[in-house]
Structure formats: structure tokens, C-alpha cells
Amino acid sequence: MNEAVERLVDLRWPSQVKSAYDVVIIGGGGHGLATAYYLATRHGITNVAVIEKGYIGSGNSGRNTTIIRANYGIPEAVRFYQHSLEMYGRLEQETGRDVMHATKGLLWIAHSEAGVRQERARAEINTAFGSKTEYVDPKTIQDICPQLDMTGQGVWPIYGASYHPSGASARHDRVVWAYAEGAMRLGVHVHQRTAVTGFLRDGDRVVGVETTAGSIAAGVVVSAVGGHVTTLASMVGLRLPIRTHQLQAFVTNRYAQAFGPIVASSGLGVYASQPAKGEMLIGAEIDRAPAYAYDAGHSFLRSCAFRSIALLPFLRDLRVLRQWTGVCDMSADYSPIMGFTGVPNLLVTTGWGTWGFKAIPAGGEQMAELIATGRTPALIAPFALDRFANDRTMADRGSAGTH
Numbered sequence: 001m002n003e004a005v006e007r008l009v010d011l012r013w014p015s016q017v018k019s020a021y022d023v024v025i026i027g028g029g030g031h032g033l034a035t036a037y038y039l040a041t042r043h044g045i046t047n048v049a050v051i052e053k054g055y056i057g058s059g060n061s062g063r064n065t066t067i068i069r070a071n072y073g074i075p076e077a078v079r080f081y082q083h084s085l086e087m088y089g090r091l092e093q094e095t096g097r098d099v100m101h102a103t104k105g106l107l108w109i110a111h112s113e114a115g116v117r118q119e120r121a122r123a124e125i126n127t128a129f130g131s132k133t134e135y136v137d138p139k140t141i142q143d144i145c146p147q148l149d150m151t152g153q154g155v156w157p158i159y160g161a162s163y164h165p166s167g168a169s170a171r172h173d174r175v176v177w178a179y180a181e182g183a184m185r186l187g188v189h190v191h192q193r194t195a196v197t198g199f200l201r202d203g204d205r206v207v208g209v210e211t212t213a214g215s216i217a218a219g220v221v222v223s224a225v226g227g228h229v230t231t232l233a234s235m236v237g238l239r240l241p242i243r244t245h246q247l248q249a250f251v252t253n254r255y256a257q258a259f260g261p262i263v264a265s266s267g268l269g270v271y272a273s274q275p276a277k278g279e280m281l282i283g284a285e286i287d288r289a290p291a292y293a294y295d296a297g298h299s300f301l302r303s304c305a306f307r308s309i310a311l312l313p314f315l316r317d318l319r320v321l322r323q324w325t326g327v328c329d330m331s332a333d334y335s336p337i338m339g340f341t342g343v344p345n346l347l348v349t350t351g352w353g354t355w356g357f358k359a360i361p362a363g364g365e366q367m368a369e370l371i372a373t374g375r376t377p378a379l380i381a382p383f384a385l386d387r388f389a390n391d392r393t394m395a396d397r398g399s400a401g402t403h
């Protein structure tokens with residue numbers, strides 16, 4: 001976090017780590033901080049510590065492509081993400097911070113008859129479960145986004161698309177800071193540069209954490225560590241249906257014209273949007289091999305640039321300014337995992353993979369309610385870990401990214 005932010009945002013860093021908290025949250029990303037914020041603001045639980053090994057937002061919450069949408073493929077997910085999307089719409093008013101929330105509309109393009117069927121089905125299921133999406137024809141697509149090459153360079157012609165008018169974006173690190181600030185104002189401790197290295201146990205129960213700043217006792221421990229979750233869970237012998245994969249993205253120099261919507265293509269495996277500074281922000285799919293490394297490769301850049309130019313030929317004239325990588329906690333069914341772990345007093349919020357930025361408000365709110373009441377709220381009950389043991393997985397691969 002740079003000096004300007006330190007001065008602009010009222011972050012009240014604690015002077016020392018206490019020996020005990022009611023709740024210890026591991027991970028100062030969006031999900032950990034939002035959980036702390038809602039514990040404090042909705043439930044009056046403020047004896048809470050967020051333990052972050054780097055700086056807040058240094059994980060995926062500060063590395064993502066900032067897309068907020070609710071156009072998922074199963075009813076449970078549509079309801080959950082729609083709730084989160086609506087919470088994002090109120091976040092500036094709630095926190096008093098400008099998180100640069102902007103509604104842009106999202107086009108999800110079909111390049112084949114099968115793609116058309118998929119996008120028609122997406123529109124139907126979204127609308128049926130409370131999130132507006134409509135199927136649009138090539139003429140309407142061109143009206144929404146004139147920069148698209150409707151022939152797809154003669155190889156990926158555009159047949160149609162689903163259009164999700166409430167698709168939006170927000171500035172990712174501002175979201176992190178807004179939640180941190182709101183939580184810290186009410187007395188939550190956020191400890192940066194402090195890593196959790198183990199758990200304190202009393203029999204089966206987790207009763208605290210070992211950290212690089214010493215042991216901390218806790219009534220409840222929540223793991224919100226993004227792509228590092230399997231490493232952390234293995235410290236208590238917990239196996240999760242998660243694999244960690246790299247996800248890369250890049251941004252170009254400024255595009256002189258306005259580029260209105262967010263555009264995604266499953267066929268080409270890319271998506272594009274224009275942040276407020278005018279650059280073009282391009283994202284893609286995860287790297288195939290599991291990895292915890294943060295290296296960003298040229299082969300990704302070459303392949304992703306080639307595919308995005310097929311969709312948006314003007315990108316050819318822009319230059320790549322930055323490329324980066326995050327490590328994503330990919331769940332086996334491409335849906336999140338929230339709640340009890342089977343290890344007493346240890347909760348988890350994970351499986352956020354390539355899609356968890358949009359879920360930060362609802363994920364934090366619902367986890368806070370679970371911690372405060374001891375009961376799983378109905379909205380996130382379908383995303384409990386025991387769904388894998390009970391053969392009730394929430395398979396939604398086609399909505400999680402540009403599959």
C-alpha cells in the first residue's frame with residue numbers, strides 16, 4: 001500500500017497482536033476483510049483479528065479483472081451472485097468510499113449453434129431466478145459494441161450473445177480498503193506481515209493459530225487464504241476438493257475511444273473491458289497445470305493477445321503495459337465452498353477460483369451471519385463443503401469463467 005493511500009484511507013493499524021480474539025480470520029483479501037466488516041457492522045462482533053501474511057489485497061483481490069456479474073448457470077449460484085451484485089451497487093453508500101463502481105453491461109458471445117443454445121439457456125435461467133439476462137442477435141450486439149469484428153476474422157463468426165445489463169466493475173483495491181477501513185474503525189485488528197504457520201488444537205478442536213508474531217487463541221478461526229488454502233488446511237489434516245492454478249491477465253495502454261460493455265467469449269476463452277483510465281483489460285482462462293507460482297509467461301500473452309484481437313481488431317494497435325498472475329483456489333465443481341469444515345471451530349471460505357471478486361460482499365455478509373449465529377444461512381447452504389461427500393455438487397463450470 002503506498003503513502004498516498006495510507007493518508008487518504010483511515011486505516012487504524014493496531015499497535016500489537018492480542019493473545020486472544022473471539023474470531024481470527026486468516027487472509028486479508030476481500031473475503032476475509034468483508035467477513036470482519038460484516039461481523040462488526042451487522043453483529044457487533046469486534047474482538048476480531050484479520051491475519052495477513054503480506055499486505056491487504058496482495059492476493060487475488062488486488063489482482064483480478066474486477067468483473068461483477070450474476071449470469072450463472074444454476075439457480076443457487078444465480079441467487080447468490082445476484083445478491084452480491086446488488087450489495088456492490090450499495091457499497092459506496094454503505095462505506096462512504098468511492099470504489100469506482102460502474103454498471104457496463106456484459107455480452108457473452110456465441111460463435112456456433114451450440115454456443116447459441118448455451119447463451120439462450122443462460123438467459124432463461126438467469127431471468128427465471130432473478131438476474132436479468134436476454135438473448136441478443138448480431139444486429140443488437142453491434143449496437144452495443146461496434147468495435148466487435150462480427151466475422152471473427154472469418155474463423156470465429158458471432159452468431160449471437162447473452163446480454164446481462166447489470167454486469168459491472170469496481171476498483172478492486174478500493175473495495176479491499178473500504179472493507180478494511182470500515183472494520184478497523186469499529187475496532188477490528190488487521191495485522192499485516194504476519195503469517196499463520198499452524199493451528200492450536202485441543203483434541204479435535206481448533207482453539208487458535210500459530211503465527212510469525214506468536215500464538216493467538218480464538219473462539220472461531222476462519223480460513224480466507226485464496227490459492228493457499230490447501231497448504232493451510234493440510235496443517236490440520238483437512239483435505240479439500242481444491243486445486244490451485246495460475247490465472248494471468250494483462251492491460252494495454254490507453255484506447256482513445258470509449259469501450260462500453262464487458263465482452264466475453266467462451267469460444268475464444270478471453271474477455272475484455274475498459275477500466276476508468278481508458279486502458280483495455282484482458283483476461284482469460286486458468287493455466288492448465290496446477291501451480292502456486294506467480295510467474296507470468298510470454299506464451300500466455302501471445303496466445304491471449306491473438307484470441308482477443310480476433311474479437312476486437314483495434315487491440316492490434318495497442319501496446320501491452322503490464323501482465324500479472326494470481327493463484328486461484330479452483331473447486332472441483334467450479335462453485336465456492338463456504339462454512340463448516342468438519343474440524344470443530346474451523347470455518348472456510350474458498351473455492352473462489354477465477355470468480356470470487358464479485359462475491360466479496362455476499363460472501364462476507366453470509367460468513368459473518370454464520371459465525372454470529374452458528375447456523376448456515378439459506379443463501380449459502382448449497383455451497384457447504386459436505387456437498388462433495390453427499391454427492392450434491394454444484395457443477396457450474398460453464399459460468400465460472402470463459403469456458
Ligand SMILES: Cc1cc2nc3c(=O)[nH]c(=O)nc-3n(C[C@H](O)[C@H](O)[C@H](O)COP(=O)(O)OP(=O)(O)OC[C@H]3O[C@@H](n4cnc5c(N)ncnc54)[C@H](O)[C@@H]3O)c2cc1C
Nearest residue numbers: 027029031053059060061065067196226326355356357358
Ligand atoms: C487475474 C485474475 C483475474 C480475476 N478476475 C476476476 C473477475 O473479473 N471477477 C471475479 O469475480 N473474480 C475474479 N478473479 C478471482 C478473484 O480475484 C478471487 O476469487 C478473489 O479475489 C478471492 O478473494 P479472497 O479474499 O478469497 O483471496 P485473496 O484475495 O487471494 O486473499 C487471500 C489472502 O490470504 C493471505 N494468506 C495466504 N496464506 C496466508 C497465511 N498462511 N497467513 C496469513 N495470510 C495468508 C494472502 O496473502 C492473501 O492476501 C480473478 C483472479 C485473478 C487472479
